[in-house]
Amino acid sequence: MTAAVPHPVPSRVAVVGGGLAGLRTLAELRGQGFSGQLTWVGAEPTPAYDRPPLSKELLSRVEPLWLAEDLDHNHAALADAVHLGRTATGLRRVGSELVVSTDAGELVADAVVAATGSVPVRPWPDAVALHDAADAEHLRAQVRPGRHVVIIGAGWIGAEVAGVAAGAGLRVTVLEAGSAPLWRQLGDVAGERTREWYATAGVELRTDVVVTDVTGGEVRLDDGSTVTGDVVLSAVGVRPATAWLDSAVPLLASGHVATSRSGRTDTAGIWAVGDVALRSTLHFGPVPGGHWFAALRDPALAAADMLGHPLPLTEAAPEVFSDQLGHHLEVIGRLVRDDEPGAQRVLRRAEHGWTELHVSGQALVGAVVVDLPREVAAVRKLLRGESLPRLDLTLAADPATPLRAATL
Numbered sequence: 571m572t573a574a575v576p577h578p579v580p581s582r583v584a585v586v587g588g589g590l591a592g593l594r595t596l597a598e599l600r601g602q603g604f605s606g607q608l609t610w611v612g613a614e615p616t617p618a619y620d621r622p623p624l625s626k627e628l629l630s631r632v633e634p635l636w637l638a639e640d641l642d643h644n645h646a647a648l649a650d651a652v653h654l655g656r657t658a659t660g661l662r663r664v665g666s667e668l669v670v671s672t673d674a675g676e677l678v679a680d681a682v683v684a685a686t687g688s689v690p691v692r693p694w695p696d697a698v699a700l701h702d703a704a705d706a707e708h709l710r711a712q713v714r715p716g717r718h719v720v721i722i723g724a725g726w727i728g729a730e731v732a733g734v735a736a737g738a739g740l741r742v743t744v745l746e747a748g749s750a751p752l753w754r755q756l757g758d759v760a761g762e763r764t765r766e767w768y769a770t771a772g773v774e775l776r777t778d779v780v781v782t783d784v785t786g787g788e789v790r791l792d793d794g795s796t797v798t799g800d801v802v803l804s805a806v807g808v809r810p811a812t813a814w815l816d817s818a819v820p821l822l823a824s825g826h827v828a829t830s831r832s833g834r835t836d837t838a839g840i841w842a843v844g845d846v847a848l849r850s851t852l853h854f855g856p857v858p859g860g861h862w863f864a865a866l867r868d869p870a871l872a873a874a875d876m877l878g879h880p881l882p883l884t885e886a887a888p889e890v891f892s893d894q895l896g897h898h899l900e901v902i903g904r905l906v907r908d909d910e911p912g913a914q915r916v917l918r919r920a921e922h923g924w925t926e927l928h929v930s931g932q933a934l935v936g937a938v939v940v941d942l943p944r945e946v947a948a949v950r951k952l953l954r955g956e957s958l959p960r961l962d963l964t965l966a967a968d969p970a971t972p973l974r975a976a977t978l
């Protein structure tokens with residue numbers, strides 16, 4: 571990313587993407603004093619709703635959780651023009667203006683905020699996915715007691731749906747290509763600690779199995795065997811929905827848009843927030859979106875930057891949460907890699923949960939916290955200062971010592 575340079579405050583802003591990050595951008599722009607013309611475009615025909623309940627409350631919540639109500643953001647009052655059910659197909663600069671092409675004509679603005687989220691990776695058309703309200707409705711209709719659901723991928727969504735389906739009396743098989751659940755998200759060691767949750771919930775978890783094909787309900791594995799279910803759910807990850815930006819903004823191989831701390835891209839007048847962005851953070855390097863908290867918080871920084879306000883000196887650490895198989899899990903900050911020099915993981919095992927602290931040198935850089943809400947609060951507080959805290963690692967390993975007391 572190039573260094574941020576001053577820019578004129580725009581008078582017309584188009585926010586593209588009708589989800590959490592898009593709605594939060596409308597609210598932050600107005601909340602921070604933007605009085606110009608604000609246009610909102612979203613591909614889904616419905617107003618913004620919350621995605622996390624789609625998996626966690628798949629069976630208990632039949633109506634989406636509308637964000638307008640949950641966050642008290644009235645998009646009709648915030649935006650001058652709202653175009654739901656309209657898809658952006660391209661973006662280009664024409665003189666001093668930015669032109670957004672959509673499937674129903676063009677929109678002109680001085681600044682554009684890309685908030686188009688992500689799309690599920692779908693290697694097998696016969697398997698269903700769970701990404702939006704329509705997917706949830708479709709899956710809900712198929713999840714009935716006595717049926718067998720086969721879930722490909724023991725990541726966040728696979729684990730969450732497995733728990734819900736098993737709790738509703740379905741037979742559940744989870745197929746995971748890695749050697750542990752959540753290995754991509756947490757690493758093998760912490761991921762392995764969640765294996766027992768599957769057995770306790772009555773879910774069959776098979777690791778080190780690679781799916782090669784899905785035909786109808788038949789899932790073929792790389793050893794030639796098959797697993798047959800009534801429903802097959804593919805939960806193998808997402809990719810940023812950024813194809814429409816291709817000619818206007820450089821995209822990374824992952825599909826993300828690299829941004830400054832405030833969501834500013836390398837192209838003048840274009841910001842990116844939420845799942846689409848790989849945002850530079852104060853202490854944790856570039857962090858990809860893909861998590862609810864980024865979509866909630868990024869827009870405040872983008873709006874401040876766009877309107878020429880100073881950015882805060884501190885910011886909350888990146889955070890992902892999940893409710894799965896009867897457990898609450900939080901990942902806060904940055905998790906160290908196995909091959910990272912000077913990196914260590916320190917386990918604090920309490921009676922009802924555990925915390926794995928991630929340490930680089932002696933600095934706390936992140937943590938995985940399971941079923942310990944007080945510890946979540948403590949880690950959040952420690953990681954949002956102007957610098958990262960240093961720990962006495964012997965004290966930090968003792969779960970009876972409050973984390974704060976283990977800092978140097």
Ligand SMILES: Cc1cc2nc3c(=O)[nH]c(=O)nc-3n(C[C@H](O)[C@H](O)[C@H](O)COP(=O)(O)OP(=O)(O)OC[C@H]3O[C@@H](n4cnc5c(N)ncnc54)[C@H](O)[C@@H]3O)c2cc1C
Binds near residue numbers: 623727893
């Ligand atoms: C089932 C599920 C459970 C989840 N659970 C958790 C969780 O427990 N914890 C957590 O941290 N995160 C969770 N997430 C992720 C979290 O919901 C997302 O990170 C968050 O919704 C991202 O918000 P966003 O606004 O960037 O993108 P989205 O919510 O994806 O919204 C983007 C919107 O833009 C629209 N759009 C896409 N392309 C275009 C286009 N070309 N033109 C116009 N509009 C377009 C899309 O249709 C969509 O409505 C979950 C996600 C899912 C799907």
